[in-house]
Amino acid sequence: MSARRSARRDLRRLSGVALTSLWLTSLGLPAVFSAPVSAGAAGSWVGDAPSVRLYTPGREVVSQPFLPPGTPMSAEITSVSWRFTPPPGSARLETRLCHPQRCLWLATPRGQSRALAGLAATGPFVMRFRLPESARPSAPLRIEGLQLIVNYH
Incomplete structure (x- = not known):
């Protein structure tokens, strides 16, 4: 033609x-x-959760869920970024970011990963914190500033 x-x-x-x-x-x-949505349209969402307190070594504490505001059901994760603020001088935390299908170990309080790529961007996601058995804090530890950014297409 x-x-x-x-x-x-x-x-x-x-x-x-x-x-x-x-x-x-x-x-x-x-x-x-409605204009046709192109396959692979990229976007992102940001979620915040209230602080959590850790009391007992070896016992896991789970954050409130991070939920997306209006993410398309077909959206797939391309990468995630996270941050949280442990108290200064606190024991090394065992931390995971969990999606219903898989968890990701977080070695640092701030970072980015593509390890959850391909999973549904709608989550819900939670952060799981645990003090090692060897930790003996004198007072409960408060983890603040919990934030998750999910990039998707």
Whole structure:
């Protein structure tokens, strides 16, 4: 098919959409059109969770879930970034970021990973914290600033 013929066909299609829109508005109805969403449309969402307190060595504490605000159900994770703030001088924490299908060990309080790539970006996600058995804190430890960023396509 020639480029000229293809351009005319596209123009006719566009004219049909415009006429339909005019007809609907003349009837007092809203003309609502949705553009096709391209496969692989990228996006991201940010979730925050309240602080958690660790009391007992060896006992796991789970954050409140990180839930996405309106992420498409078909969205897949490309990468995740996280951060949390342990108290200064606290014992090394055993920390995991968990998706319903898999958990990721977090070696540092701030970082990024592609280890969850391909899983559903809708989560829900939680952070799981644990003090090692050898830790003997004199007071409960408060972990603050829990944040998760999920990049998806």
